[in-house]
Amino acid sequence: MYYELYIDVFFLVNFMMDFILLQITRRILRCSATHGRVCLGAAAGALLTCAVVMIPIPYAFIKFILFHGLVNIVMLKAGLKISWDRTFVKAYVVLYISGILVGGVFEYLRQYMKVGSLFFALAVVSYFAVLGIWNFLSYLSRLREYRCEAVLYKDEKVLRVEAVIDTGNSLKDAVTGKPVSIVDESVVKTLTDAGLPEGIRYIPYHSVGKEAGVMPVITLDKMCVCQKSEKWIDRPLIGICEGQVASDGAYRMILNPDIL
Template identity: 55%
Template sequence: MYYELYIDVFFTVNFTMDYILLVAVRKMLKCPARHGRIALGALLGSALTCLVIILPVPYTFVKFVLFHGMVNVLMIRAGLLVKWGSDMLKAWILLYISGFLTGGVFQFLGQYMRIGSLFFVLAVASYYVVSGIWSLISYLSRQNQYRCQADLYMNGRKCQVQALIDTGNSLRDELTGKPVCILDQDVARELLAGSEAVKLRYIPYHSIGKKDGVMPLVTLDKMCIRNDKKQWIAEPMAAICENEMTADKYKMIINPEILVGGIDDDNKSSSTASI
């Protein structure tokens, strides 16, 4: 059985898809490569693919290695200037993930567009769909990084709460200059229950919807923040929220600057006395 292959059409189609995949990988890796460099990489990838097709290679396995090894690696290197080693392996894997996603979207949209001339429209539409999927995955990943569990210690009591590391929380104590976290009322009552003498003072703040306000400020004995690792904070300051914190079941909003002075759990044994 013989197939008639129009090499110019084959080259153009491959160039288009290679360009789209390289742009997608660039977004995933956040590479600084410009479109001219990416076009050069796609041009090289398409030219090498045509060359491998034309060459009379007797074994299918050899062509498979040339396609998925040499051609794609050289295309990534030329188009994105990715370094050899682990960076190249990561880019190579992302190229195939992008290819699978783009191919799936392309096939799905293709059933509604039977006209061959709409190939480039489908290709561009597939890229934007895949780009949107990746942006959503990245957003969800960032959200998970900001979620953590916090163990709070005060006067022999311990409370375990779900917390949010909020980059928008820049609250600081005017007297000490320390970063201040925000704590739910119910959790504060539980920690302070039975305490005869608790040093409380008030800290001014402003937020959306409220220009001026004050919150009670308390200094905890210590706090352990758990996400991908454990960090211990000695004598963290927490302002007690005026209203109940119900959004997403968070009971504490952590000022990210407080993590700068934290002690990793691996080093805690040498600093236990200070905590």
């Protein structure tokens, strides 16, 4: 059994796929390489792939090393100008994960492709699909960074609540200038035995759907924000939301990022 290989078609297909993978890697790592530079890297990768296929090499493991070592290293260096540091390792990993994702999307969509000439259109669709997957994973990663646990202390009461760090929360006390975080009304009732504590006061605020209003604010004894490390805040100001701060109850407190 033998296969007939059209080297020009093989080169073009590899160039297209290498270009897509380099573009995805470039977008994910925010590299400064130009499109022309990416084309150069894709051409180098496709040319080396053709060379490795055409040159008779007796041992399969040598071809394996050349494909996954030499070809990809040259492609990354030529296409993205990445230095020999941690960034290169990241780029190498992103390139391979992107290749797996593109291959998966490509195989899934190929069952609907009846015409061989639609290959390049399918490759473009796979490119945008994989970019969307990377962006979604990046969003989930950022979301985890903003989620944390807050431990609230008031008199002799201690309460742990799920919290989110919201960069859109810029609420501050007009008198002291201290940042104000916001909690569910139920949190304050738990800390104060269903009643509002002494020393409560009101500050003006505005939000989406409500141009102006006033919010009751209390001062806690202290608060601990638990992320990778603990951040302690003495006598933090806490605004009391009417009802829940999250409609689905996923968290009960919105932290002002200025307290961190």
